[in-house]
Amino acid sequence: MNEKEQSLDFLYKTLPEILIPWYLKHARDLPWRKDRVPYHVWLSEIMLQQTRVEAVKGYYTRFLKEFPTIADLAEADEDRLLKLWEGLGYYNRARNLQKAAKKIISENNGVFPSEYSEILTLPGIGEYTAGAIASNCFDEPVAAVDGNVLRVISRITESYEDIQKPAVKKQVKARLEAVYPRTRCGDFTQSLMELGAIVCVPSGAPKCGVCPMEDLCVAHRHGTEQKLPVKNTKKERKQEERTVFILRCGTKIAVKKRKKEGLLAGLWELPNISEKKTAKEAMEILSEWGVSPVSLKREAIRKHVFSHIQWNMTGFYVECGQEAPEMEWVCKNELGASIALPTAFRQFLDEDFFQNV
Ligand code: SF4
Incomplete structure (x- = not known):
């Protein structure tokens, strides 16, 4: 083993002994850390993908209140499921949760699988989530490596390798798994995530002064x-x-159901078309749709960022004389209670708009 390898080996070996005690002392009190029930850990990990911790807390609690067991989730009405997910985005996460729940019920008697390799076969569960569940709930020495963990490791080891390369991720995962402790596997997994979330942060300066790895x-x-x-x-x-x-x-208010495939599949939307139109063109389109536009109240520009695409939207607020039959016309209460309208569209329904509804 050359000098560089020896140094890496030493750094990785020190991680569990330094980070686990640090985590036990400093971990944030989060709703999904109150137990290690696989369903709870799974749900929280799926919700936390691409979403901030603060935003997830309320969703997590409401979701479990309505679907307290995997069986409840498997039997859930899809519209209700998507309504509970409204605002979290990436709605396929919710659909895959339900698909996986159905698989657990039909193929495993409702019991969550207890091994990493089996967990990985569930819909919507990749290596990261499977590692988080297997180590947290079943004490299996499997690492959960995401962008946070890769950032922490690349700084601790001062690696200039591109963390978006699959080979780099694979290597970090293998090195971490070689040093997993015999017990407290979940605490080690969590400690790496927690360090990345609250100390070795992604934006702004990392908080090295309070980092347990500062000296190393x-x-x-x-x-x-x-x-x-x-x-x-x-x-x-x-x-x-x-x-x-x-x-x-x-x-x-007019809403429509989106197609069952593609972006925001099966969710509700405000009527919309691709391309930017002028107010005059917009009114002509509405006439063709048969809504008899009476007056154009105002115009608003909004954007919405998805993982791979950004929508730059021009919204037209229009009073109509007729309810076009191919659209659903719903009242404010229905919109609040049962229509899952993604944030991309909901952001147009501001205070001003609701004042007169
Ligand atoms: S917070 Fe600073 S000391 Fe700690 S791992 Fe990140 S860069 Fe290193």
């Missing part, structure tokens, strides 16, 4: 922590122009 971290010693991690393969997001119609007829 190579990037900190060399003052290079803010240059790391290296991410070279960032893809440009596609930009798409859209025109959105916020249509009101009396006290009703």
Whole structure:
């Protein structure tokens, strides 16, 4: 083993002994850390993908109140499921949760699988989530490596390898798994995530002064922590122009159900078309749709960022004389209680709009 390898080996070996005690002392009190029930850990990990901890707390509690068991989730009405997910985005996460719940009920008598390799076969569960569940709930020495963990490791070891390369992730996972403790596997997994979330943070300066790895971290010693991690393969997001119609007829608002495939599949939407239209063109389109536009109240520009695409939207608020039959016309209460309208559209329904509904 050369000197560099020896140094890496030493750094990885110190991680569990330093991070587990630190985690036990400093871990945030989060609703999904109150127990290690696989369903709870699974749900929280899925909700936390691409979503901030603070935003997830309320959703997590409401979801479990309505679907307290895997069987309840498997039997849930899809519209109700999506309504509970409204605002969290990436709705396929909710659909996959239900698919996996159905699989657990039909193929495993309702018992959550207890091994990493079996967990990995469930819909919507990748290596990261399977590792988090297996180590947290079943004390299996499997690492859960995501962008947070890769950032922490690349700083501690001062690695300039591109963390978006699958080979780098694979190597970090293997090295971590070689040093997993015999017990407290879940605490080790959580400690790495927690360090990335509250100390070795992704934006702004890392909080090295309160970091348990401060004395050993190579990037900190060399003052290079803010240059790391290296991410070279960032893809440009596609930009798409859209025109959105916020249509009101009396006290009703027009909504439509989206197609069952593709982006925001099966959810509700405000009527919209691709391309940016002028106010005049927009009114002509509405006439063709048979809503008899009476007056254009105002115009608003909004954007919504998905993982791979950004919608740049021009919204037209229009009073209509007729309810076009191919749209659903719903009142404010229905919109609140049973229609799952994604944030991309819901952001148009502001205070001003609701005042007259
Ligand atoms: S010392 Fe600083 S850069 Fe190194 S792991 Fe800790 S917070 Fe991150």
